[in-house]
Amino acid sequence: MREMDPSSGEPSAISRRSFLKGATQVAAAGGIIGGAPASEQGTAVEPEVETLSGSSSMELLVNGKSRSVEVQPRTTLLHALRNQMKPPLTGTKEVCGTGSCGACTVLIDGQPAYSCLTLAVTCAGRPVTTVEGFGSADAMSDVQQSFCDKDGMMCGFCTPGFVVATHAALDRAPKATLDELKYELSGNFCRCGTYPHVFDAAQAVQKDRARGEDGR
Amino acid sequence: MSRPTSGPVASDPSWGNRSDLDVLNRDIPRVDGPVKATGEAVYTHDVRLPDMLWARVLVHPVPRAEIESIDVEAASEMPGVVHIEALKEPGDAVRYLGDDAVLAVVAAETPDQAADALGAIVVKARRLAPVVTPEQALKEGAPVVSRRRKADSNVGRANERGDEAVADAALAGAVAVVERTFVVPIQHHVCLETHGHVVQPAPDNEQVTVYASTQSVGGTPRGLARTLGRDASKIRVLTPHMGGGFGSKFGPGLEGALAARVANVTGRPVHLMLTRADEFAIAGNRSGSRQKLKVGADSDGRLVGLKLEADKLGGVSGGSLPGPPYIYTVTDGAAVFSKIRSVHTATDGSRAMRAPGHPQASFAMEAAVDELGYLLGMDLVDIRIRNLESAVHHRQLRRVAEEIGWADHPNRDRPGAAVNGRAVGIGFGVSVWGPGGRSSRCDVTVRPDGSVVSATATQDLGTGARTYVAAIVAEELGLTVDMVEARIGDSDLPPSVTSGGSVTTGSSAPAIKDAAHKAREGLEALLTDVLEAPVGSYVWKDGRVSVRGDASRSLPWIAVCALLREPLLAQGEFRDFLHEGRIHGAQAAKVEVDTLTGRVKVLKMVTCQDQGLPLNRLALRSQINGGMVQALSYGLLEQRVFDEQDGFLLSDNLDLYKIAGSQEIPEMVALIDDEDERPSVCGMAEAPVIPGHSAIAGAIHNACGARLTRMPFTADNVLETLYGKI
Numbered sequence: 049m050r051e052m053d054p055s056s057g058e059p060s061a062i063s064r065r066s067f068l069k070g071a072t073q074v075a076a077a078g079g080i081i082g083g084a085p086a087s088e089q090g091t092a093v094e095p096e097v098e099t100l101s102g103s104s105s106m107e108l109l110v111n112g113k114s115r116s117v118e119v120q121p122r123t124t125l126l127h128a129l130r131n132q133m134k135p136p137l138t139g140t141k142e143v144c145g146t147g148s149c150g151a152c153t154v155l156i157d158g159q160p161a162y163s164c165l166t167l168a169v170t171c172a173g174r175p176v177t178t179v180e181g182f183g184s185a186d187a188m189s190d191v192q193q194s195f196c197d198k199d200g201m202m203c204g205f206c207t208p209g210f211v212v213a214t215h216a217a218l219d220r221a222p223k224a225t226l227d228e229l230k231y232e233l234s235g236n237f238c239r240c241g242t243y244p245h246v247f248d249a250a251q252a253v254q255k256d257r258a259r260g261e262d263g264r
Numbered sequence: 265m266s267r268p269t270s271g272p273v274a275s276d277p278s279w280g281n282r283s284d285l286d287v288l289n290r291d292i293p294r295v296d297g298p299v300k301a302t303g304e305a306v307y308t309h310d311v312r313l314p315d316m317l318w319a320r321v322l323v324h325p326v327p328r329a330e331i332e333s334i335d336v337e338a339a340s341e342m343p344g345v346v347h348i349e350a351l352k353e354p355g356d357a358v359r360y361l362g363d364d365a366v367l368a369v370v371a372a373e374t375p376d377q378a379a380d381a382l383g384a385i386v387v388k389a390r391r392l393a394p395v396v397t398p399e400q401a402l403k404e405g406a407p408v409v410s411r412r413r414k415a416d417s418n419v420g421r422a423n424e425r426g427d428e429a430v431a432d433a434a435l436a437g438a439v440a441v442v443e444r445t446f447v448v449p450i451q452h453h454v455c456l457e458t459h460g461h462v463v464q465p466a467p468d469n470e471q472v473t474v475y476a477s478t479q480s481v482g483g484t485p486r487g488l489a490r491t492l493g494r495d496a497s498k499i500r501v502l503t504p505h506m507g508g509g510f511g512s513k514f515g516p517g518l519e520g521a522l523a524a525r526v527a528n529v530t531g532r533p534v535h536l537m538l539t540r541a542d543e544f545a546i547a548g549n550r551s552g553s554r555q556k557l558k559v560g561a562d563s564d565g566r567l568v569g570l571k572l573e574a575d576k577l578g579g580v581s582g583g584s585l586p587g588p589p590y591i592y593t594v595t596d597g598a599a600v601f602s603k604i605r606s607v608h609t610a611t612d613g614s615r616a617m618r619a620p621g622h623p624q625a626s627f628a629m630e631a632a633v634d635e636l637g638y639l640l641g642m643d644l645v646d647i648r649i650r651n652l653e654s655a656v657h658h659r660q661l662r663r664v665a666e667e668i669g670w671a672d673h674p675n676r677d678r679p680g681a682a683v684n685g686r687a688v689g690i691g692f693g694v695s696v697w698g699p700g701g702r703s704s705r706c707d708v709t710v711r712p713d714g715s716v717v718s719a720t721a722t723q724d725l726g727t728g729a730r731t732y733v734a735a736i737v738a739e740e741l742g743l744t745v746d747m748v749e750a751r752i753g754d755s756d757l758p759p760s761v762t763s764g765g766s767v768t769t770g771s772s773a774p775a776i777k778d779a780a781h782k783a784r785e786g787l788e789a790l791l792t793d794v795l796e797a798p799v800g801s802y803v804w805k806d807g808r809v810s811v812r813g814d815a816s817r818s819l820p821w822i823a824v825c826a827l828l829r830e831p832l833l834a835q836g837e838f839r840d841f842l843h844e845g846r847i848h849g850a851q852a853a854k855v856e857v858d859t860l861t862g863r864v865k866v867l868k869m870v871t872c873q874d875q876g877l878p879l880n881r882l883a884l885r886s887q888i889n890g891g892m893v894q895a896l897s898y899g900l901l902e903q904r905v906f907d908e909q910d911g912f913l914l915s916d917n918l919d920l921y922k923i924a925g926s927q928e929i930p931e932m933v934a935l936i937d938d939e940d941e942r943p944s945v946c947g948m949a950e951a952p953v954i955p956g957h958s959a960i961a962g963a964i965h966n967a968c969g970a971r972l973t974r975m976p977f978t979a980d981n982v983l984e985t986l987y988g989k990i
Binding site: 138184 | 291293294296297298299300301303304305307308309310312374375376454455456457471481505507508510539540563706725726727728882883885886887889890891892894897917918919923924925927929932934
């Protein structure tokens with residue numbers, strides 16, 4: 049069904065270079081939610097870059113720590129986090145794999161992005177924050193605590209993506225109205241239908257943070 | 265060593281007076297919230313074991329074919345491939361797009377290597393006519409795709425009820441008659457965690473461990489026993505967390521059997537989760553239907569006759585549709601006639617999905633009631649109350665009508681018309697469910713150090729089950745929820761039920777209560793010498809026990825537990841009188857229709873729902889909201905779409921199969937029906953998903969006069985209904 053690359057024993061229907069370049073642009077256009085325009089993001093791989101095949105090692109800066117990870121040019125950031133890192137970071141979930149649902153949302157350079165549409169190699173030198181980077185069960189972030197208080201979760205499979213997206217939304221638009229919050233969170237799906245309580249959780253954080261500012 | 269409590273118990277357990285409750289019937293944040301909100305919760309999808317293989321299945325892309333060859337040789341030589349196996353021989357048929365279309369399984373050292381190997385399998389097959397629509401299935405000379413024995417067509421046996429002549433006569437005498445054909449598409453469960461398992465093999469004398477995304481930790485060992493070649497007791501199934509089931513995850517399925525087989529053959533742990541595309545193709549759905557419904561009413565708005573001819577569209581399965589009249593009453597039961605049959609296509613069989621068959625029936629029946637109301641000039645709430653037997657429905661309908669602003673709405677007995685292209689309407693629907701309860705067990709252990717464990721082999725699908733496993737015990741022993749450890753999701757724990765049909769709460773909560781009560785009486789037996797009062801005369805509250813009526817004779821919890829020389833084990837079982845069998849709900853929806861573009865925007869939804877004693881009001885409102893959201897999504901967005909010519913499933917991803925996102929979500933009001941004072945508990949998750957899309961369809965009609973008879977309520981559907989063309 050696929051052409052074989054005799055040198056590597058791996059399928060190679062198109063050249064790595066054209067694949068890498070094309071995929072990066074796709075990732076830039078579809079993977080960054082409301083981030084910089086695609087034209088600014090598509091420059092991560094210059095045409096002169098050395099063509100690689102197989103796996104190579106790279107450093108990812110995840111939750112403030114440098115993590116060494118073996119990746120292929122096609123490896124997504126999501127798969128690098130979940131499958132390649134030792135130990136793996138499985139808080140970030142894979143649900144659709146096509147940039148539709150937001151379960152894989154992480155921050156890259158502080159901006160929310162779909163890690164399923166972002167190639168790991170494009171993240172070299174860029175800080176990545178996953179849901180684990182915001183807090184732990186013993187020391188939750190205000191957003192995580194609010195999701196618990198307001199029951200902004202049922203099965204919980206979408207929750208990591210929603211937590212990251214909510215952090216990003218409240219950083220970008222701290223005074224967002226309910227309609228604006230719905231827009232900010234529109235890149236994430238929940239199947240259990242927990243949305244009303246997610247909105248409650250986000251609004252409670254807004255109130256708490258505003259109170260904190262008033263108190264200063 | 266722990267010892268079971270023995271001797272006669274002093275009293276039966278009871279849920280107590282609502283006014284005395286300190287933990288239950290309040291908002292209880294779920295106990296697994298922190299691990300879910302931080303990504304620490306480990307789902308089957310997330311299990312990583314040393315030396316684990318990654319498995320994938322190859323699904324044939326179209327429903328029907330004759331296999332000429334499946335060549336796995338090149339694939340087997342791909343890097344990292346450890347096991348590869350074709351599941352069909354030359355000459356075998358692919359009979360439908362479902363588990364029968366799984367052609368091969370591959371296991372490799374990494375997920376990418378498994379995917380690469382899958383792509384290197386060379387399949388030669390002759391495609392056959394697809395048979396993916398009921399029209400194709402019913403066409404003269406259509407290939408028989410039904411799996412029924414000796415089937416000579418794609419039509420199942422019709423289930424006929426009632427006397428058609430009696431129904432016809434009643435309808436002929438009716439003052440108002442409505443006749444419509446309703447078309448309901450096939451819906452997918454879209455569990456965010458796909459179906460799958462991680463199987464860790466073990467020597468014969470040890471337990472195989474299976475992580476499963478399942479609604480039945482208790483049933484899964486039996487489902488895998490034959491494949492694993494060992495007794496179910498030698499298989500331990502763990503479901504610490506699971507990412508949604510909605511009725512689609514009752515058994516291990518082919519994917520579970522294949523994971524088990526590959527683990528057996530290779531002797532290594534195997535991770536096999538379906539991809540999203542696989543999930544859409546082979547992991548079940550809610551059956552569609554075509555319902556030709558005719559209903560008549562007398563001048564008082566009483567339903568007097570009904571005829572239903574329906575096709576259930578469940579692919580190779582039968583599909584589901586309850587018989588008419590759905591929830592409503594026809595004055596003379598003899599004047600109800602129905603003929604319901606299954607029409608089979610070569611597509612994945614339907615599975616249970618949250619209230620199987622009920623949302624489909626609701627869509628047709630609520631529409632008929634609306635239209636009869638309009639024909640007779642009756643208020644839409646009044647005609648419902650006239651034809652609903654239960655006074656619970658009456659009060660719930662009045663309550664949701666009040667909350668949605670019905671009294672001030674101009675179109676109460678006739679549809680409205682658009683002003684400047686915009687029209688606002690309100691619609692209603694009702695639900696019932698009878699979950700009941702069945703055998704279930706729970707162990708509560710109190711240790712001398714004051715720690716408490718409540719353990720039962722249930723699973724938390726997102727319902728909050730884990731939370732009440734702790735909270736019920738906390739209430740009985742006067743503790744806070746965090747002082748009780750809930751252990752669930754493990755088939756080695758005391759058995760409980762498969763979570764389907766809202767049976768979990770009605771089954772497991774009584775067993776938990778019973779165990780907690782026995783633990784309490786076991787502790788009270790120790791106290792008779794210390795506080796000098798008999799068993800049954802103590803109050804457990806705020807982390808202390810005191811003698812009823814004499815607060816001075818009191819001990820803190822930790823001092824009570826210190827009296828134990830060994831852990832106290834209390835074994836609880838299902839107690840019939842602690843559960844309720846039947847629940848009711850009513851919903852209202854308010855929508856705005858743009859009659860120029862056909863766009864429907866839901867403005868508000870309201871549900872009023874009863875369930876006996878609410879265990880956790882916060883989780884209950886989540887479930888009610890979830891029912892409304894899923895019904896909204898079903899009504900506005902969802903349908904499975906096949907390419908009818910070649911048989912490709914077009915809607916096999918979340919771009920083309922739409923589900924509701926945050927921008928579709930209106931104001932939602934989840935009202936817990938506190939006028940239901942039954943002193944017992946009941947599951948309720950099925951009910952709120954039943955009538956929401958019907959209420960939305962009613963609201964669209966109420967807004968602008970467009971009675972949509974097929975779902976989903978897309979812009980083109982609205983425009984075509986309004987103007988006869990787009």
